[in-house]
Amino acid sequence: NLKAVIFDLDGVITDTAEWHFLAWSELAKSIGIHINKEFNEELKGISRMESLERILDMGGIAHTFTEKEKVELAQRKNKYYVQLLTQMTPENIFPGIRKFLEELKKNHIKIGLASASKNAPSILDALQITEFFQVVVDPEKIAKGKPAPDIFLSAAEKLLVNPRNCVGIEDSIAGLQSIRYAGMFSIGVGTLDIMKEAGANLVLESTAELTLERLNGMFNIHAS
Ligand code: G6P
Ligand code: MG
Numbered sequence: 156n157l158k159a160v161i162f163d164l165d166g167v168i169t170d171t172a173e174w175h176f177l178a179w180s181e182l183a184k185s186i187g188i189h190i191n192k193e194f195n196e197e198l199k200g201i202s203r204m205e206s207l208e209r210i211l212d213m214g215g216i217a218h219t220f221t222e223k224e225k226v227e228l229a230q231r232k233n234k235y236y237v238q239l240l241t242q243m244t245p246e247n248i249f250p251g252i253r254k255f256l257e258e259l260k261k262n263h264i265k266i267g268l269a270s271a272s273k274n275a276p277s278i279l280d281a282l283q284i285t286e287f288f289q290v291v292v293d294p295e296k297i298a299k300g301k302p303a304p305d306i307f308l309s310a311a312e313k314l315l316v317n318p319r320n321c322v323g324i325e326d327s328i329a330g331l332q333s334i335r336y337a338g339m340f341s342i343g344v345g346t347l348d349i350m351k352e353a354g355a356n357l358v359l360e361s362t363a364e365l366t367l368e369r370l371n372g373m374f375n376i377h378a379s
Pocket of ligand 1: 175
């Protein structure tokens, strides 16, 4: 049975997947690269430096920057992003998420966060939902990022729950792979085709569809 729900943050709890995209677009534009939404799907769930590498590779100019310059580019992107974050309020929580967190808490289902973002703790604070999370995995302590299972496994371990009793919720291709490799039941939030192809066990078009009853139903069918 279901004992813990482990959330991704960006694009699952709030619309920061879009804000990351805006900040990367701005940075990319300044060095003559255009990134589109399709390419952006590959950046979701991927760390800051790794995302930069992928963008530079796509533009065919990775070799023109030193490591130090790459760090500066990544810092500039984060500056754009943090600037966007200053407008964040609890209003920015996706539909149904707060209610769902309350429902989980009331039913003693453990709650964890498995986000690759170093900005995650400050975003949870701005959304005023930090109190719900028993565990927020620090991505800097995880050797291999998504699609490796490490971050979801680490959340489960810290929550003292067997991965088989966990549900992971993601909006990214890399993240859904990570959940699958961790041996957890996965929920993909987003476009049906993309989420199905990424291997989500259950696809929801909106976070408003997240209820404990629904999860328990799906989870029990899956487990039996
Ligand atoms: C998440 C997002 C990515 C982002 C990464 C690092 O995985 O989906 O788009 O690049 O976190 O975020 P950070 O806030 O540390 O730059
Ligand atoms: Mg995400």
